[in-house]
Amino acid sequence: MFRDVTFGQYYPKNSFVHNMDARIKLVLCLLFMVGIFFVQSYVGFALVTVFLMVVILASKVPLKSILKSVKGIVVLLILTAMLNIFFTKSGNVLVSWWIFTITDEGLIYASKMLLRLVYLVIGSSVLTLTTTPVDLTHAIERLLAPLKVIKFPVHDLALIMSLTLSFIPSLIDETDRIIRAQKARGADFDTGNLFQRAKAFVPILIPLLVGGFRRAEELANAMNSRCYEGATNRTQMRVMKLSWRDLVASLVCIIVFGGIIVVYAMKATWQPILPWMYF
């Protein structure tokens, strides 16, 4: 009924992108997400499109699986497009009806925003499709490691994420079991007004909570028995090693998105000299 959380959206393949270090993927993905909002010109969009296509090809994940994630935010996309279309008043008016006006600038602006959002989702889904949540957790832990200096509980945070990942599947199973059991006793979760429906969930929530405490106690005992004493002096089995792939990918990304940001920054001052940037 539910897919395994441990692997999340993960699409198992042996590819350039899959084999990259999760830390690098995470950082580059963030760079991409920021960079994309600096893209203004058609040239810029073309460049990002080519870049994404190369990444998708290199990931060997079918386009269909990637586009699935775009489907999830269709409502958000439509909403954003409408807002941008109707609230941009500058430019030549194309249509005007009641309080709504549509201008050419509004249309261009909306389509650019739409494209950015779609690319944003595609970029992040490439990350989650090629990286298991477990690897992501490790990546976050390592990347946040410097924050230990300011006493930020990086290790505890990572442990919580890891425990959550390992507990979600059995929690889902248990919820499912309790729902079935209460349904078998005639519980009804689908009819009645809002208040009645909320009340109908009490017979599910209470057993879940009670079960949660029971679990927590056993887990604590199990962790203590395995010599857990907090973050001090811990080592880690997992080695994260950078390879030539990470170097190549980093260089490409830095050139592309570094370039985009630099161009954006220069535009203000160099506008008259570089007119092609508008397109």
Add this chain to the structure above:
Amino acid sequence: MSKSPVVAPQIDEKVAIYANNLNFVYNPKSPFEKHALKDISLSINKGEFVAIVGHTGSGKTTFVQHLNALVRHQSGDLFVAGLNLADKKLDLKKLRGSVGMVFQYPEYQLFADTVLEDVAFGPRNFGVAREDAYKLAKNALETVGLDFEQIKSKSPFDLSGGEKRRVALAGVLAMKPQILVLDEPTAGLDPQGKREILSLVKSINKQNDITVVMVSHDMNEVYENADRVIVFRDGGVVYDLPPRQLFKLEDQIVSMNLEIPQMAQFTNALEKQGIVLPDDCITVDQIFDALCQLKGGSNV
């Protein structure tokens, strides 16, 4: 979809559960497609005590959850407590009121402030007035052998493991089901607790004439309690026999990675030597008595 008539002609008054060519597929037409039930045909009479055995993934759980429509019927015939499960306008409440389902570790579903409220939850859901629901709860708690006055206002979470399970069982019995389905009712209990719950289920079956369908991994338990054992394997029914007959098929049972009850091994060993005990010799005591008679006849 099935075009079977509302009442199948084969079904007479005595039948509690009737399945004919029942099929079920999880996640049809997807990479995760799984044919969980394949042409299941079986019939269980009212008042019978039937055990269902088989490995995890054999389809027994899927089948059992069909019985009160927790898993919705896909194809084939299925009649339970006089209702046609293939009927699109199936009265779910009526079905679930007739088929009591006791899940594994049922005490994990207790939730109310008091034992009384928890046990009355089922009847209340079926629209029984509060006072009447309390009466049903009182009856059910007494049936499972608990002292009503002493336990009714306790929190279910303060009870011992064995008591919790009884309360959970009472919560299902309070709905006055005609059919009781139990998924491993003795899991996690100690020997004493197991014996108590089993004798309770047995007496509910015999005295209240409730049909019992029990899923179990414990073959000794199955051997000593069931009238009939249905063996599931890979989504199909492979055997449907009284326990004494079933466990004579030692090689077949072992090849399915199921255990042979100790007392079945014993009587089988005797039979190989030509000593046949009567069919009702199942428990240690019954076998012991029969052997003493045999010995007495021959030598003392």
Add this chain to the structure above:
Amino acid sequence: MSNINNQKQIAISVQGATHYYKVYNEDGTVGKAIGIEGIDLDIYQGSFVALVGHNGCGKSTLAKHLNGILLPAMGKVEVFGLDTANKANIFEIRKQVGMVFQNPDNQMVASIVEEDVAFGPENLGIPQKEIVERVHKALEQVGMLEFAKRTPHKLSGGQKQRIAIAGALAIQPQVLVLDESTAMLDPQGRKEVLEVAHQLNKQGMTVVLITHFMEEVLDCDHVFVMSGGHIVDQGTPMQIFANSKLLDEVGLKAPRTVELAQKLKNAGFDVDDTTTDAKILGGAVCQNLQ
């Protein structure tokens, strides 16, 4: 089965250990209930010991004293001479006594098998290379090596418990405590876990099995029977089974075959009342009748 007479060294010694649980009465006062009371026992190195009793008899409470998860209110528990009441000893004690609990789902700290097994050695600060070796060896010992990269969630109960055992083995303890680790498993899973436990015992591991399945204690060296927080009987499995009156009183029961053998012997049949194999008993009975 190892011979306890060859290795008389005591691994764990429990001396008059007593533990009470807080009980909140209905009138709001706080009372106490006996968890265990005045427990004396020695567990010898290399032995395979069982603690049996009905639910709530205190066997699990006692188990949790063996590695200092619970501390005795009175009396003491020593693990290789180290007192569990001394906080400075706890880390060393837990390195010596591995423990596996009842519900396999509640013991997993990671969602990849090998990472879960690595949790213990990581806590000990073992160098990375050695962790990999230990995890490999531990998974090999429980026969789960091929599942190293998998997620435990999809595995059977028996397999999950074997991973939990591997998690304890990776710490390289001298004693393995199975605290009702078979209670939630199906017969197949129970068999798997017991086979691993006996295998480890043959290689020198001291095993303490806490259970209420009497079939499981058949191959143990020594059995302690608990009831009401006390040890009410101890001996070899057959000595325990012979006292069926006591077993009855404490809510336990000898395996059916043993029970039948004993009854037959008492009724004058010429059978071995320590038979645990129903087929052999059947053969013996035939000879009596023919």
